[in-house]
Amino acid sequence: VADIDPFEGAPSLPKIVAVSLQQTGHLYNFLAGDRDLRRGERVLVESEAGARVGTVEIEPHEPAQTIDLSQLRPIIRIASDSDFHHEQENLAREANARRLCVERIRERRVQMKLVNADYTIDGRKVTFYFVAEGRVDFRDIVRDLANTLRVRVEMKQIGARDETKVTGGLGPCGRELCCSSWLRDFEAVTVKMAREQGLALNPSRLAGMCGRLKCCLRYEYATYVELKRALPNLGKRVQCVKGDGKVVRQNILKQTVLIQREEDGGVVEVTLEDLVASRPQ
Structure with a gap:
């Protein structure tokens, strides 16, 4: 009896493509x-905010098993000259919408800061992104902007990191900010990471x-975590060819x-090869 491959003839999964909208x-x-x-x-593409022109970043490929294909929307079409024309028109509309929104915020003295305005490709909806310390009542502003611009208006509150991503700038390293130049997603950053790297816990520097x-x-x-595993912990008593003693500092790199x-009581710098053995605490 010939062996039968249970996967032979099985339908292949539809391919997905990764697209950036900014x-x-x-x-x-x-x-x-x-589509190739x-x-x-x-x-x-059809985004949560409406139809948008995006850029293909990762070409069509087979999806991971963890991706729920039923939640994905299909590519509408390759962008046309008409789409590019609408995109350019929307840039002028967004500049006008930002100016009007800032005026309304000042008039009503609402404690919020406008970051950006974003039109859908069909020009029927505009989304305003803002930052604020807490919850703010922007219903009157939305109503006024909708009557003035004659489009559907939506307000979205974003965080400080998202604001910096949009506005951009230069970091203390002298290079353009990572978040506004290449970084796609924000991941959690903790004080523990600075501590593990031996950095001074100075808020203005971190x-x-x-x-x-x-x-x-x-x-x-x-x-740093990997390199630190080979070093004895601070306060540990060790035996060394240069004299037994207690570890008072690590130079991880x-x-x-x-x-x-x-x-x-003298302090000496030793390598891992100089250590003979460790004494119990």
């Missing part, structure tokens, strides 16, 4: 259909332009530790 925004998955899309190609912990604290965190010798 330069450094989150990547969204869409069903590619039979290339990276950098502009396509028309905070980025957004006022939150710098995203770059994550970049080398895993490397150099893979050395400073030991305060028991015999004379």
Whole structure:
């Protein structure tokens, strides 16, 4: 009896494509259909905010098993000259909408700061993104803007990191901010990451332009954790060819530790090869 491959002849999964809706925004998955899309190609998609022109970032590929295909929308079509024309028109509309919104915020003295305005490709809806310390009542502003602009108006509150992503700027390193140049998604950044890297817990040094912990604290965190495993902990008593003592400091990148010798209280720097054994605490 010939062996039968249970997967032979099984229908293949539909391919998906990752699309960005702005330069450094989150990547969204869409069903590619039979289209042979290339990276950098502009396509028309249906987003939560309405029809938008996006850019293909990851070409059609088979989806991971964890992706629920029933929740994905298909690519509408490859963007046309007409779509590009509407996109340019919307840029002028967005500038006017931002000006009007700022005026309404000042008139009503609402404690909120406008970040950006975003029109759908058909020009029927505009979404205003703002930051605020807490909840604010913007119903009168929405009503006024809807009557003036004659479109559907939506207000969305965003965080400080999202604001910095939109506005952009230069970091203390002298380069354009990661969030506004290439970083797609925000991941959690904690004080523990700074502590593991031996950085001084100075808020003014650890905070980025957004006022939150710098995203770059994550970049080398895993490397520091791995390198630190080979070093004896602070306060640990060790035996060393340069004299027994207690670890008072770690130099993670150099893979050395400073030991305060028991015999004379002197501090010496030793490598892992200099350590003979560890004494019990």
